[in-house]
Amino acid sequence: METAEGQQWFLRKHADGTLFGPLTFEQLARWAHAAQVAPQDTVSNDQVTWMKAPMLAELGMDWLVEVTTERYYGPTTLGAVFDFLRIGDITPETFVINTCDGTRQQIGELDPPLSDFQQAEIESTENAGSSSPVASGMAINFEERIRDLEQSLREERRALRECEERYHELAARYRELLEQTSSDGTLS
Numbered sequence: 001m002e003t004a005e006g007q008q009w010f011l012r013k014h015a016d017g018t019l020f021g022p023l024t025f026e027q028l029a030r031w032a033h034a035a036q037v038a039p040q041d042t043v044s045n046d047q048v049t050w051m052k053a054p055m056l057a058e059l060g061m062d063w064l065v066e067v068t069t070e071r072y073y074g075p076t077t078l079g080a081v082f083d084f085l086r087i088g089d090i091t092p093e094t095f096v097i098n099t100c101d102g103t104r105q106q107i108g109e110l111d112p113p114l115s116d117f118q119q120a121e122i123e124s125t126e127n128a129g130s131s132s133p134v135a136s137g138m139a140i141n142f143e144e145r146i147r148d149l150e151q152s153l154r155e156e157r158r159a160l161r162e163c164e165e166r167y168h169e170l171a172a173r174y175r176e177l178l179e180q181t182s183s184d185g186t187l188s
Helices: 025-033 078-087 114-126 143-184
Strands: 009-012 019-024 041-043 065-067 072-076 095-096 105-108
Touching: 019 025, 019 095, 025 078, 072 078, 072 143
Parallel strands: none
Antiparallel strands: 009 019, 009 041, 065 072, 065 095, 095 105
């Protein structure tokens, strides 16, 4: 059986159906690394059987970006993660999850560091060519994100109120016990 690297590939963009190819695997991998292949895009080596790009393990689309505690983007490549960081979609404090081993860490703590990807990004840009797909942004819907954050804030405030109520109940009960102890000298 021929390896992915030895085959010609086609890329179909989910957003508008644009078809690219035939491509070498190396070109497809460069595009994935440069955030030009989105998780919803499909790939094929025969234009008959299509699969979502992250299913082609050799592309290394193994990372989920934790946009909020309930929203994730990906899977995508580590190069794409650093590209999103470079354009400001995310910050070094944003968490990512490696789907291969389940580890979760902040982008700023990743090994290899960002500097290792900067040179690869320059090379990728130089080799992109005029007929390459546009880099895929994370397309964060900020209105939805604001709603999610507002909902999280409401839940946190509710939890805080419950904790404060429970604290006041316990404080009152403590005072009662102190009064009982001081009045009869024993704790009942």
